[in-house]
Amino acid sequence: MLKGALIGCGFFAQNQMHAWAGIEGVEIVALCDRDPERLAQTARDFGIARCYTDAADLFEDAGFDFVDIATTVPTHKSLVEMAARAQVHVICQKPFALTLADARDMVSAVQATGKTLMIHENFRWQSAVRRTIDCLRAGTIGTPFFGRISFRSGYDVYAGQPYLAEGERFIIEDLGIHILDIARALFGPVAQITATTARINPAIKGEDVATMMLAHHNGVTSVVDCSYATRRTPETFPQTLLEIDGTAGSLRLDAGYRLSVHKEGAATSYDVAPPLLDWASQPWHNIHESVALIQRDFIDCLLDGRTPETSGADNLETFALVEAAYRSAAQGRTIDLATL
Ligand code: NAD
Ligand code: 89V
Structure with missing residues (x-):
């Protein structure tokens, strides 16, 4: 069983949580959001016990193989760097970074760990x-x-x-x-x-x-x-x-x-x-399905040792x-x- 943690329990992360729940061999074991209400609601909806309002505490406690970064772009760099220090695989929402220079540094940081970095580029x-x-x-x-x-x-x-x-x-x-x-x-x-x-x-x-x-x-x-x-x-x-x-x-x-x-x-x-997946709704169902497909591919890549099509390096x-x-x-x- 691959264990994941999700950071950012906002608008789009709800789809990501539904998609993880539908993929065999994966369990989201921890959630993080600096907004305690969003965090608690998502934890209730998906039955997640470990909850954090500070990502540093989440990484400190460890116990997961990958992190799903579902925050908006300003926080991606610091979270990807924390993930690299914690030596976990990363899937991160687009846009990956604020600048191309930051994006290059973030790709290098994960590459140095030998772990997988996929950008959630689902279209x-x-x-x-x-x-x-x-x-x-x-x-x-x-x-x-x-x-x-x-x-x-x-x-x-x-x-x-x-x-x-x-x-x-x-x-x-x-x-x-x-x-x-x-x-x-x-x-x-x-x-x-x-x-x-x-x-x-x-x-x-x-x-x-x-x-x-x-x-x-x-x-x-x-x-x-x-x-x-x-x-x-x-x-x-x-x-x-x-x-x-x-x-x-x-x-x-x-x-x-x-x-x-x-x-x-x-x-x-x-x-x-x-x-129309059972958790999806129109007109977004097209995007919702692609979330399930890309996340399944992320897991397959980890299991097969393959580089994802939308790896960090590709996304540059x-x-x-x-x-x-x-x-x-x-x-x-x-x-x-x-x-x-
Ligand atoms: P949102 O603002 O609704 O949610 C972001 C959440 O992250 C918030 O709950 C916020 O409190 C939390 N957060 C921010 N910084 C944090 C930190 N340092 N630690 C912990 N929690 C933190 O945003 P959203 O609409 O869900 O978008 C999130 C990302 O998803 C964006 O990058 C957006 O571009 C992307 N997105 C992608 C698609 C797609 O089809 N791929 C669709 C919509 C949004
Ligand atoms: O897919 C996205 O990135 C969304 C939207 C479809 C609204 O542009 O932000």
Whole structure:
């Protein structure tokens, strides 16, 4: 039995707790949150006896193999460093760090212990997105030359996550990071990025629209476009829509979880809707399922001694894209990723 501790019992951690409860061979043995009420509520809901309001005390008492860091980004660095000192495996929520320099230091700190570090970058694990990735990697449409990875919504994300309205940075850092990661999963490493941003909603501090063009090393051009200011009916939150053109056909992941493969003069359509897990709720069920899938993969990686697909080292490349997109938008020019 692998034993874990979870730090941060907030909005999204509840999903992570449900997902851990559904994975055989894992037990969450301790919880930590500096807010005693959230801590007590989560402990009651999931029947966890060991509770801490200070992460230092949690690590001091030890007794677990991995830590799940589910706090918001400002605390990730100190918690990852504590985990490294305690020599435990780590799964940590995105965005991993506040700066690329911090992210590099955090990856090095865990690498020095020989333990596993996975970033909870779950969007590429959504089953509809994964089906599309698998189709592309199987060569179904030949060699890709164009991709569009699109997330456009008017859903009120600020109600559940008020901090999203408060930061100087918003959509690229919070949501674009997932969508850029899907672009990497589909088309590999990126040489250059060009981005524009806009703030449409006057009630928030950061940008809620971003349009990014990526030149991948393999010659693919992809467009990653994100918006939380798009009024559409039906609302598609939280679906990522995909368009991929290849030398032998094209793939479309359309609203309503319809995947179509266009080749040889015909289109074949598949229903790739995610299952509604017993603890999940719509419209988030797509994300909820991906949480269960990524956490299962984390455990499989520990048991098999495999490096996770979204390891800390891998995630540095997604993180660099976020930094480069902000730099491009601020400076009005294309950014070469090699300069970061
Ligand atoms: P939240 O503010 O609701 O919860 C964070 C919790 O962490 C709070 O209860 C807070 O008291 C606690 N906390 C903060 N610092 C702490 C510390 N040093 N020690 C102990 N507890 C501490 O935030 P949230 O909305 O649950 O988001 C958490 C993370 O999850 C963010 O990084 C966010 O980007 C990410 N997130 C990911 C997804 C996804 O699909 N991957 C979706 C939503 C949120
Ligand atoms: O997945 C996330 O990171 C969330 C949301 C879907 C609202 O952007 O913060």
